Amino acid sequence: MAEADKAQAQLAWAGLQDGAAVLRLSGSWTLAARKPDLLVVWRSLADKPAALQLQVEALEAWDSSLLALLRRLQRLADEEQRELRHDDLPEGVRRLLRMAAAPAAEEREELPRFGPVSRLGLLALHVRDALVEACSFCGEVLLALGRLLRGRACLRRGDFWTALMQCGPGALPIVALIASLVGLILAFVGAAQLEAFGAQLYIANMVAIGMTREMGALMTAVIMAGRTGAAYAAELGSMQANEEIDALKTFGFPPLEFLVLPRLLALLVSMPLLCVFADALGILGGFIIGAGVFDISAPLYLNQSLELIGLADFLLGVVKSLVFALLIGLIGCHHGLACGRNAQAVGEATTRAVVRIIVALVVSDALITLICTQLGI
Known part of the structure; x- marks a missing residue:
């Protein structure tokens, strides 16, 4: 109790000095000290001059209590225009008073307004920088693959098998569902046209060619873009935001070999298998429509499908799936490693990765189809 009485804060008027009323402050201004009522002290001087002078004498200790007093005192003076x-x-x-008086958020500088030519130039520079960064990343991945072939890469087999289980067997249910529905849709669309000519049997031809050459590989790739490509971007982006990748570099583990190669190799192994699986289920979906709606027998439907499908059609779908696997792995991992250092950046990197993967899939599929058409494949 004696210590509490000793630790007191003093605030009182002390006359006039150079035309200003002097408010004397002394003692210990801490949270534990007993403090006078500011409003009582303020109102004790009825006729205040236009200027007030705060005089500090024998200030023993202070903390945030003093700052709160000064802020309240400033508001009282502003209210009475003193x-x-x-x-x-x-x-x-x-x-600290200057910091407290500063605005909470500084006004942002107005961004310069560019004309159409300047915006076009900035866009060209942005595209150039993105292409240079992408080419550099692909080159580093190729070097890492070269070290892997020489047996010098820092790659753990456990990481590869974990990634393979995630993008392989883990994707079978959704691939099975989508491929079956795509086969059903192709059969329905073809039947609406072929029924007018009494050529329902050729539903098998259309579904078989459409699934093996185009839809099997493309639909599987789109599913993997939303499922695996987004997961790669989010995983690596979270590691980048949490500085785990910096920790790997500090300990001498190359991120490309330790994080990117297992995921890329897992996609290269699983995508062709998933493509073949999707082809089979798509043909099965077409068979359900052909047999259930148009009474096409199972042997006749299968023979019609196998007669039309050649080895080139089957291999074309597998080659497309390999190209799509490269695009999904490279774009997803690249955006994850290039992510910012916060949660918002992780979400933005994931969104950009999925959008660019899908665009790359469609463009690459169109180019491969155009080249094969020109070559007569």
Whole structure:
């Protein structure tokens, strides 16, 4: 109790000095000290001059209580339109007061407005930088693959098998569902046209060719883009935001070999298998429509499908699936490693990765189809 009585804060009017009313502050201004009522002290001087002078004497200790007092005192002076001077405050108190008086958020500088030519130039520079960065990343991945072939890459087999289980067997249910529905849709669309000519049997031809050459590989790739490509971007982006990749570099583990190669190799192994699986289920979906709606017998449907499908058609779908696997792995991992250092950046990187993967899939599929058409494949 004696210590509490000793630790007191003093605040009282002390006359006039150079035309200004002096408000004397002394003692210990801490949370534990007993403090006078500011409103009572303020109202005790009825006729206040236009200027007020805060005089600090024998200030033993202070903390945030003193800052709160000064802020309240400044508001009272502003309400009565009086000038408050506090030149003899400790330097630390004055610095904190300036920080408290500063606006919470600084006004943002107005961005310059560019004309159409300038915007076009900036877009060209942005595209150039993105292409250079992408080419550099692909080159580093190729070098890492070369080290892997020489047996010098830092790659753990456990990481590869974990990634393979995630993008292989883990994707079978959704691939099975989508491939079956695509086969059903192709059969329905073809039947609507072929029924007018009494050529329902050729539903098998259309479904078999459409699934093996185009839809099997493309639909599987789109599913893997939303499922695996987004997961790669989010996983690596979270590691980048949490500085785990920096920790790997500090300990001498190359991120490309340790993180990218297992995921890329897992996609290269699983995508052709998933493509073949999707082809089979798509043909099965077409058979359900052919047999259930148009009474095409199972042997006749299968013979019609196998007669039309050649080895070139089957291999074309497998080659497309390999190209799509490369695009999904490279784009997803690249956006994950290029992610920013916060949660918002992880979401943005994942969104950009999925969008660019799908665009790359469609463009590459169109180019491969155009080349094969020109070559007569």
